């Protein structure tokens with residue numbers, strides 16, 4: 504199985520989803536490039552080394568990043584800049600980011616900032632990285648004051664989702680990525696929901712055709728959404744790219760409270776059930792659609808509830824977060840399946856009751 508999804512931006516590129524996709528890396532490196540830096544997660548070192556060996560006509564510099572979120576800081580970015588300087592990287596050379604979303608985010612930021620921007624190829628190796636982080640051109644790092652507060656939009660030359668990498672991915676990471684895939688189902692492509700419900704075992708099997716297909720459909724949803732709204736401005740008054748934040752307002756607050764010990768997909772799984780309860784309480788969706796959220800996410804072994812006493816802390820965090828980012832408290836909710844909209848400033852009682860429904 505092999506899927507190729509075109510992302511139409513000013514400089515269009517493809518996302519290739521296939522077993523063995525990494526073997527096409529050399530073809531994506533522009534002929535003018537002499538040097539390639541592969542910034543990779545420590546968990547995929549062997550794959551990075553194999554990719555380096557296959558780029559025989561280039562000077563390849565391997566840079567192993569600290570694992571996961573620990574790579575997304577300015578110190579590691581500075582280390583990468585020094586390496587690139589040391590090896591004489593020019594405007595025509597290329598940076599490859601290989602690993603989960605954290606690694607591709609930081610590698611993307613290195614590519615965006617080195618000499619004001621050099622070519623980037625992303626090779627996501629987690630389901631979340633494939634479906635979400637690698638498409639859309641957002642790159643960035645964390646600072647002490649918050650996650651993802653510093654970054655740049657920088658589109659890649661291409662994205663290689665090599666499904667072989669998923670064999671080594673811990674089951675918990677795979678399920679976390681499935682939460683983002685299911686999110687794409689609720690906001691845009693309900694065939695994802697139908698197929699996960701019909702084949703939950705295959706949906707979590709890295710060798711199944713179904714998983715490849717679900718990833719491809721998730722990528723297609725993200726690609727369509729970002730192409731329509733590249734810089735998240737929600738032009739023409741439509742919901743635009745913000746739809747991708749379904750489950751993220753509460754999910755993000757839970758991640759903060761957990762100090763990121765909970766996986767991103769687990770937090771947004773709870774956040775989606777909350778958003779569904781909120782939509783139900785404000786008269787938008789039926790109780791059946793809310794239950795569909797619970798049943799489907801539970802089928803993927805994802806959490807659908809959170810601790811009862813945490814509401815006031817979570818509300819404070821959501822309010823504070825919105826202040827930093829300069830807007831009022833907003834939730835993506837569903838008018839119906841595949842029909843997302845914004846609910847801005849919902850009343851406190853509906854919020855509290857919805858939280859109660861996910862915490863008892």
Ligand SMILES: NC(=O)c1ccc[n+]([C@@H]2O[C@H](COP(=O)([O-])OP(=O)(O)OC[C@H]3O[C@@H](n4cnc5c(N)ncnc54)[C@H](O)[C@@H]3O)[C@@H](O)[C@H]2O)c1
Nearest residue numbers: 544546571572603604605628629631635636641668671672
């Ligand atoms: N740029 C965007 O649009 C965007 C979108 C969503 C998320 N993100 C970012 O993505 C990050 C989360 O991504 P993630 O969930 O992939 O987490 P991650 O990058 O931290 O990876 C999770 C873990 O899986 C390991 N891993 C990765 N691939 C592996 C493989 N094939 N085999 C074994 N282990 C492997 C990693 O080393 C890490 O320990 C966050 O930093 C988030 O901000 C960015």
